[in-house]
Amino acid sequence: MAESMKGLHRSHRCTEVSNANIGDTVTVMGWVQKRRNLGSLIFVDLRDRSGLLQIIFDENDIGKDGFEKAGKLRSEFVVAIVGTVEKRSGAVNENLATGDIEIRATELRILSEALTPPFPIEEGSSTKEELRLKYRYLDLRRPDLQKNLILRSKAAVAFRSFLANEGFLEIETPILQKSTPEGARDYLVPSRVHPGNFYALPQSPQLFKQLLMCSGYDRYFQIAKCFRDEDLRADRQPEFTQVDMELSFVDIDDVIDVNERLLAYVFKETMGMDIQIPIQRMTYAEAMDRFGSDKPDTRFGMELKNVSDVVKGCGFSVFTGALENGGSVRGINAEGQGAMPRKKIDALVEFAKGFGAKGLAYLAINEDGTYKSSFAKFMTEEELAELVAAMDGKPGDLLLFAADRNKVVFDVLGNLRIEIARNLNLLSKDQFNFLWVTEFPLLEWSEEQNRFSAMHHPFTMPMDEDLALIDSDPGAVRAKAYDIVLNGTELGGGSVRIYQSDVQEKMFEVLGFTKEDAYDRFGFLLNAFKYGVPPHAGLAFGLDRLIMLMTKEDSIREVIAFPKVKDASCLMTDAPNVVDLKQLEELEIALALKEKATTEQ
Template sequence: MGESIYGLKRTHMCAELTVNDVGKTVTVMGWCHKSRNLGGLIFVTLRDRTGIIQVVFDNTVNSELFAKAEGIRGEYVLAVVGEVVKRSPEAINPKLPTGEIEIIAKELRILSTAESPPIYIEEDSDVNEATRLKYRYLDLRRPDMQRNLMLRHRVAKIARDYFDEHGFIEIETPMLTKSTPEGARDYLVPSRVHPGKFFALPQSPQLFKQLLMVAGFDRYMQIVKCFRDEDLRADRQPEFTQIDLEMSFVNVEDVLTINEGFIKRVFKEAINVDLEIPFIRMPYKEAMERFGTDKPDIRFGFELVNLSDLVENCGFKVFSDAVKNGGSVRAINAKGCGNKFSRKEIDALGEFVKTYGAKGMAWIVVGENEHKSPITKFFTEDEIKAVLTRMRAEPGDLICFIADKNEVVFDSLGQLRVEIARKLGLLDNKEFKFLWVTEFPLLEYDEEEKRYVAKHHPFTSPMDEDVELLDTDPLKVRAKAYDIVLNGTEIGGGSIRIHSQELQSKMFKLLGFSEKDAWDRFGFLLEAFKYGTPPHGGMAFGLDRLVMLMAGRNSIRDVIAFPKVQNSSCLMTNAPDEVEPKQLEELKIRVDLQN
């Protein structure tokens, strides 16, 4: 297994050894996980990335070797030569893959000593995250972290194999490119040889992969780093990794089908989970109406129900005014929660929805004959009956209402249903529920900028039957766009692209670009479209999020080797940092921190 180290060559990784190796003389190398001195015997558990093996030093067999082993401390790096033997029946450890065997040491080399580490090298350490990230190289020694990154490796390998088998060619696209601000902020890189000009790090390979379709490669894929200088968010990284792909001569169903095949294969081969395909297809409008979000978690119920028509003329002004002002009244039925949640817990749910813009939450605990609620006095018996019938309410249910503008109602109730599911323990991270959300709006209206903005990006094609609406009612135009959602988390998305220069120019005009702006920013794409562009589409998976969910973790930082923290800095290297004045001079850059 490679060149010798101090005259020794490793023959096996620690956890590769089995009872079939009993009687063999082996050489293993790794870190001392634990050392126990029982007087005449020293037991050392030796750890490498495959797992651990127990090594025994016996004073009666070799007192000189035993004396040397007495100096071993935690995290010392060791090389051990010894014979594999069966453990005595009472010493067998059924929790370990190597629990039936141990190594009787014949030779020991201490390759490196170690100070006591500032964090414990153990499964699921409860050390605070800042310390873990400062000493990330130690944190990464922990077996669960090593499993996460080995899972990431397997997912990446399966992706390459799968897409290669389906005719995709892996092509690298540039890391230094042109800034095309539309969406998140770019990371800029100053050019030394072009003073005053800047490259941008790519937010995605979007334009390059479209140009590869123009170039005739037909099917492209890449596992690629992307960069976005976004506002701070707890679980967002300034650099992230995509499994990126593009296909020519395809429609939406073609793209969804090939990617369902990938997801089915990667889950089976990487974590031995069988998935049923095809996944559910759900239009954006339906997702919003039923779940209040375009990233619905369908592991549980508590779906939204629109009650606006039943309460628009009721005596409860909060409800009736919301409907009259163009909003809506919607509710969820938290089945059985009327008997499970105290009044204090229900009030806490009311405070919870306020963080999503709601002014409060109305509620009814359904009873056999009487209902507990602060709002039923404003309704007639028939109105209450109609509401509870539509909600399919039964005694013991908790009905939670939000009345407001639609976006507030959707956001509040969409988050509330997940919060209730969390409280009830319904969010099983070993259950995997996928769906595709399709037919997104092509455009949104930005009130601050007073213009249309692309819901996904400016290169997304409108649905054929909606193209005419671009001239008359742009906000009603649906896009040939799709996101794949797993357990309430978007893990990928894409679209069929615009491949007509005329339609692309119209799209830029709708987004508020002058013809000059469009050509200055995207002229290379518009120029390429003159020379024969196939219909094409594609998508990208967020590798970090995908692996996080497959590993059952709650943070993408647990599946990235060296992540940044919330303010986009690295606690281990202290990046970003100041640079030498000479470097700034060469780049013709002056730093002004006064403004």
């Protein structure tokens, strides 16, 4: 039966007890990690969020009743213990912060008993994720998850502290807002008061933070919940957290400067790590050309080489055909991998096909200088030698080539270099390579909609020198947009915003919006701009992704207290779920569910 803690007050968390407390009487509370009964003595490892502390129960100190009670303790019982801090009588445990002390108990209260948990509450659990997420309240007791969430909390405090000291105001923006379908799908919320009408949950605070600039709050920030109804990946959730900011009377360099200092502060405060600033910058065009990605991982080389000019007159039709169709031929050099077994090369070919490649041409340079290749027979020795030289190939290297439209080539080789680096263990989680990617295209062509769409959003400012191209060559217009990348993961992005009405109208025109369409979707913002709008710019960090990288995890689920799984459901609460018919009637909603197709077994 659970006992009361009346009269007891916790004096220390487990690892707050130290050598300095030897001889003191302390009161600690937490969960039983492990109990060892040696007959005359009982040892218990007590756990709280700070760590472990050894408790020793001796009948001479705690009395017969207390000793019998200690014998009933099991894993995950919640207890309160009063006792004296002593030097550890047995061997010192170097792996514990409290490994050289113990508490000799004089009082024990069992505050709560516990069933046997479905998996061990221990660091580095090998339990299947589905089971851990079903019992997330138990999973969250594990020390590694607790360390992750503690670091996340420290990071949030550091973000707030730095931004407040830089003159930013923390202002909350609405969660229930108007749907402006441009980009990812909105989560919709029906209105009971306005039947047939819906709110949308925010994909970001974008429009409201721009309105705050119009209102004179020249430096805004918010740690904001955002929602997107899209397919999930390891670094995506239907609801996620952004560190969002907007600044007035600034240009690109001002935003980058404050955010570099912000990152340096957060990493120093939370991890004791020095980030070197200024951070390297690279244009979008250079990033694609060298790495095949707008979020390049620069922890290793294996950069793309454009060999189109080298192979344009060769006898290999795969190469020449791609060039005739306006594409390119590019390759990567997997140095020292020339002896890679054919089976592994075939696996890389299949991997490349997953990103649109029709195949993958390879050339292995043997140690004696001869070649093993899928295409050598179609080229002369001179052509092959020139190709190898262009790739900086040496004996023992493996050269891999993609030939297609540029988009496909970049997709294939950009992902292939990451896959090879992963297989070769080149992706050190102890290395933190930051990079700014700048000068993104303003627009991208949508084959599906047969029109240009905004690469970021419709309020991104074109680069001044490209404004003249917006009618004649809109695809060539660069944006005043910038992403911050860490180890091949986009941490955040932002842009300078359009604040001149003529530029904004031109942008809507290029996107295929009529004036009526633009006002129907964004009228409240466009009207606000008529009353004096300052030049402004902003950026938002994905807090979940940042903490994932800081804690060296592979999934943001490991740094979110109660995450969803890949189908956007919560295994613990069984959400989403059906609701009462009465609730639907109040909302004047009738469901027209399609029957799921069934197949005979």
